[in-house]
Amino acid sequence: xxxxxxxxxxxxxxxxxxxxxxxxxxxxxxxxxxxxxxxxxxxxxxxxxxxxxxxxxxxxxxxxxxxxxxxxxxxxxxxxxxxxxxxxxxxxxxxxxxxxxxxxxxxxxxxxxxxxxxxxxxxxxxxxxxxxxxxxxxxxxxxxxxxxxxxxxxxxxxxxxxxxxxxxxxxxxxxxxxxxxxxxxxxxxxxxxxxxxxxxxxxxxxxxxxxxxxxxxxxxxxxxxxxxxxxxxxxxxxxxxxxxxxxxxxxxxxxxxxxxxxxxxxxxxxxxxxxxxxxxxxxxxxxxxxxxxxxxxxxxxxxxxxxxxxxxxxxxxxxxxxxxxxxxxxxxxxxxxxxxxxxxxxxxxxxxxxxxxxxxxxxxxxxxxxxxxxxxxxxxxxxxxxxxxxxxxxxxxxxxxxxxxxxxxxxxxxxxxxxxxxxxxxxxxxxxxxxxxxxxxxxxxxxxxxxxxxxxxxxxxxxxxxxxxxxxxxxxxxxxxxxxxxxxx
Ligand code: CS2
Numbered sequence: 001x002x003x004x005x006x007x008x009x010x011x012x013x014x015x016x017x018x019x020x021x022x023x024x025x026x027x028x029x030x031x032x033x034x035x036x037x038x039x040x041x042x043x044x045x046x047x048x049x050x051x052x053x054x055x056x057x058x059x060x061x062x063x064x065x066x067x068x069x070x071x072x073x074x075x076x077x078x079x080x081x082x083x084x085x086x087x088x089x090x091x092x093x094x095x096x097x098x099x100x101x102x103x104x105x106x107x108x109x110x111x112x113x114x115x116x117x118x119x120x121x122x123x124x125x126x127x128x129x130x131x132x133x134x135x136x137x138x139x140x141x142x143x144x145x146x147x148x149x150x151x152x153x154x155x156x157x158x159x160x161x162x163x164x165x166x167x168x169x170x171x172x173x174x175x176x177x178x179x180x181x182x183x184x185x186x187x188x189x190x191x192x193x194x195x196x197x198x199x200x201x202x203x204x205x206x207x208x209x210x211x212x213x214x215x216x217x218x219x220x221x222x223x224x225x226x227x228x229x230x231x232x233x234x235x236x237x238x239x240x241x242x243x244x245x246x247x248x249x250x251x252x253x254x255x256x257x258x259x260x261x262x263x264x265x266x267x268x269x270x271x272x273x274x275x276x277x278x279x280x281x282x283x284x285x286x287x288x289x290x291x292x293x294x295x296x297x298x299x300x301x302x303x304x305x306x307x308x309x310x311x312x313x314x315x316x317x318x319x320x321x322x323x324x325x326x327x328x329x330x331x332x333x334x335x336x337x338x339x340x341x342x343x344x345x346x347x348x349x350x351x352x353x354x355x356x357x358x359x360x361x362x363x364x365x366x367x368x369x370x371x372x373x374x375x376x377x378x379x380x381x382x383x384x385x386x387x388x389x390x391x392x393x394x395x396x397x398x399x400x401x402x403x404x405x406x407x408x409x410x411x412x413x414x415x416x417x418x419x420x421x422x423x424x425x426x427x428x429x430x431x432x433x434x435x436x437x438x439x440x441x442x443x444x445x446x447x448x449x450x451x452x453x454x455x456x457x458x459x460x461x462x463x464x465x466x467x468x469x470x471x472x473x474x475x476x477x478x479x480x481x482x483x484x485x486x487x488x489x
Contacts, residue, residue: 008248011081014099016048022102024058025272027118027181029128029162031059031071036098037084037230037255039127039186043100045277055272056102058117062130062162064108072106074250080104083247085254087363095245107165111158118169121178124269126169128196129186130162133377133427135199139452143202154206163203170204170219171211180218182267186226188297189381190289193223193264222264225288227296229358230255231366256364262288290385291343294336296355298382299328302399303359304371305406309477311415315366319359323481328356330488331399339389369421375407376427376449388454397461398468402484404455405468406477408444411436416476441469 013019026043028035039057046052059075061068075082080101087093107114117123128134136144144150153164166183173179183200185192200221204212231237233253241252261279265271275281282288303318306327312318319325332352342348359366383400390397411433413423432447445456445465455461471480 007246008242009246010248011078011083011097013079013081014044014048014097017053017099019047019099019102021053022047022056022099023054023122024103024117025055025122025270026125026127027058027060027123028101029060029126029165030062030130030134031075031101031104032129033233033253033255034226034228034230035059035127035129035186036082036101036253038226038228038259038261039129040098040100041084041259042261042274042277042279043272044096044098046272046274047100049273049276052272054122057100058123059101059104060114060118060165061104061106062108062160062165064160069106069109071251072104072109075101075104078250082251082253083241083245083249085241085245085252086257087254087361088257089357089361089363093244093363095247097247108160111160111165114165115159115168115172118165118181119172119176119178121173123181125182125184125267125271126166127184127186128162131374131377132188132381133374134162134187135185135189135195136161136163137195137199139380139448141195141198143199145202145206150203154203163200166200167204167207167211167215170215171208174211174214174218180215180220180268182220182222182269182271184222184224184263186224188226188293188378190293190385191223191286192289193221193266193285197221218268220266220268222266223285223289224264225260225262225285225292227260227292228255228258229364229366231364232370237365254364256358256361258358260292287341288343291340291348291351293382294340294386295332295348295351297378298336298386299332299352299355300371301375301379301382301407302328302331302403304368305375305403305410306477306481308368308372308421309406309410309415309472310481311417311419311478313368313421315359315368315371316362316364318368319356323478323485325356326485327399327402327481328359330485331403332356334396335390335399336386339386369424372410373424374426375410376425376432376447379404379407379449380453384453391455391458391461396488397455397458398464398484398488401455401461401464402468402481404445404450405441405465405472407449408436408447408469409472409477416478440466441473442466444469 085095159165185196265281307318337348387400
């Protein structure tokens with residue numbers, strides 16, 4: 001993963017605390033870059049405070065794929081240490097070594113060992129970043145018991161899914177008297193605590209009704225809003241980061257300097273003093289979540305799908321395209337913002353402006369294809385409510401129709417210049433891909449990703465969606481966007 005040269009230094013544990021005294025109190029499922037640049041940082045800062053040494057993280061990789069095994073090897077070889085480089089919009093970057101992941105296990109190699117650790121009373125919180133698509137719910141929010149991995153976990157004693165691991169660990173804890181742990185989703189979902197609870201209880205009910213009841217009574221599922229733009233790290237990024245830091249790190253990460261975490265204070269077995277290191281606790285995460293998902297993540301989608309078709313690949317470079325920048329600005333100020341309550345301390349307009357500044361940060365080089373990936377799981381979470389509200393209130397729906405048209409065309413994997421790009425869409429079905437190829441452009445509105453949005457029943461919306469698709473096909477997304485902006489005025 002990294003270039004090693006003799007002049008590079010080995011990673012050294014943070015000086016702010018004695019890492020040999022730190023033990024795991026949190027088990028985190030699916031340790032992606034975002035977790036390592038966000039939650040693990042809050043925990044790392046907490047560990048420097050007195051009395052917090054029991055809140056280290058046990059990282060657990062769930063996916064039985066080569067890249068995850070490689071990550072496990074890399075992190076284990078560094079005793080869980082890694083470097084994080086943070087880039088402000090201007091000025092110098094800063095590098096720190098994060099020491100909060102004190103243990104790392106690759107679950108497919110030894111599920112029993114993972115269950116033993118998760119059943120240990122020392123673990124008091126289980127957190128997850130398993131992506132928007134990882135909660136296995138349909139468009140009505142129902143848990144899909146028939147999903148093959150879930151169905152297998154319902155049959156087998158040895159789990160492979162997050163639901164299987166958590167349920168079995170909780171069963172053992174109930175039986176041993178170790179008591180419950182808190183289960184907290186850290187994914188970008190509306191009401192992520194509620195989604196987590198519904199998913200886990202549905203799974204547990206299908207497995208063992210009495211256990212499900214115990215979980216419902218004893219386990220808490222706080223919601224939280226998470227925010228920090230964390231790009232993917234390719235081999236070239238890793239080499240650059242190590243050159244800049246002078247560290248020999250097999251798993252470096254980088255991120256913007258902005259960071260935010262708003263958490264519902266509902267922990268059944270205690271929690272770290274995250275409020276002392278910048279996390280905000282609240283009784284109602286919803287307003288924070290709405291603004292973040294419907295403005296940040298939705299405008300990210302607005303950037304990623306049209307932007308990729310136009311030929312852009314990197315966020316801050318795409319933001320230099322005046323039409324892309326105008327599209328995002330209009331979407332934030334005119335489409336998304338007016339339906340939302342302002343976040344504390346600023347208006348939605350100011351929040352929108354702040355987002356555009358964050359996207360323009362030239363040091364980040366965030367990837368449009370990272371943001372685009374699994375769009376079918378993301379768009380319903382990020383854009384559906386705004387689309388529905390625009391149609392319901394008879395407001396201008398054209399920017400959102402353009403986004404949906406662009407997403408549909410993006411599924412073909414070729415941009416305006418004829419350049420192919422990888423389409424990572426595990427939640428787009430073969431039937432959906434067939435619809436995309438249908439000669440009638442209006443048919444695409446029936447893709448399963450748009451089901452239940454309330455746009456397919458609006459003839460005006462479908463008309464704009466279809467004509468924008470046709471225009472993208474014949475003239476390209478760049479020209480279609482330019483014409484649309486002119487038309488809107
Ligand atoms: C992005 C997010 O994947 C996406 O769709 O919008 O990963 C985004 O970068 C984070 O939510 C920022 O907090």
